[in-house]
Amino acid sequence: MIRKGMKLYSILFGACPKCHQESMYVEKNSYILTDTLKINEICSHCNTRYRMEPSFFYGSMYVSYGVGIAFALIAFAVSYLIFESSLLVAFFAIVGTLVVFMPFIMRLSRNIWINLFLSYDKSLIKD
Template sequence: MINKGTRLYSILYHKCPRCHEGNLFKTRAYDLKHFTEMPTECEHCHQRYALEPSFYSGAMYVSHALQVALLTTVYVALRVLFHPGTEVYIYSTIAAAVVLLPVTLRLSRSIYINFFVRYQKEQVNNK
């Protein structure tokens, strides 16, 4: 189990990086109409989630790294286990990227905000 107070907790559970109480996203990942929607601030500690205009544009770089890791994993798994033709590699990697898009988008935003906002234990007690 991952303990509160660590960045990994905030990243994996999509919690506010400052208090680890508030949610970073309004809905579940596969609510396809609203999976990108975020509240403007944490309902618990009032940390603003968009630190500046176009803040999450930088998360595209994190998302790119996550997609490269995902596609490399799919390629290696297919190569080691099945030795399929080129078409299978192409279709499998595209399918994995599309199906996991909501997850990688949310994960990249969560990682990105954790670069800039640190956990503050005293914020947990201030309700």
Template structure:
């Protein structure tokens, strides 16, 4: 299991970058009514998740990289399973996987972006129960 205090823990579990205990998003990324909506503040440590207006616009660049990683991983898995797909079928398969993982990619990208600007604070995390 990943230890609390690592950025990877916060990214994978979509938790607060500072305390790793509060939820980062209003709801599950696949709940389309609250699609990709970041909470204003951490419910545990009261960290304001947005430094400035349009703070998460930069996560678009991160989502591009995460999307490419998902596409490459899909292609590698197709090769590892020995599937002999034609080029159009391969393309359609990768596009379908990208569409299905789009909410997750967007959520993880925002979490990565926030973790680039906020760091884990062990003292605050220990004060919170």
């Protein structure tokens, strides 16, 4: 079970990595393409700055490559190995998967990247 206080919670839901109380993104839906990467400057709950330095999220491009490869491998396994399609159909399945999941992959990569540098702080939560 994924719950607040776990890094996986912040990574999957885009929550503030320090307090997990609010979304880092202006728009929660990653498929509103004009707002996919629009991020709040600070967390209104714990005042964590999301952009620690200019171009901070450039590093997430490296993470995005790995996440994209994982999605491509899953698409290949499902189409070629499970459904026993041709390589051409498997190729189109990979391309389709990457196009459809592009906004999700971009956000997931940013979430992973920021969670490498910031950790949950339970002292920020007031009972």
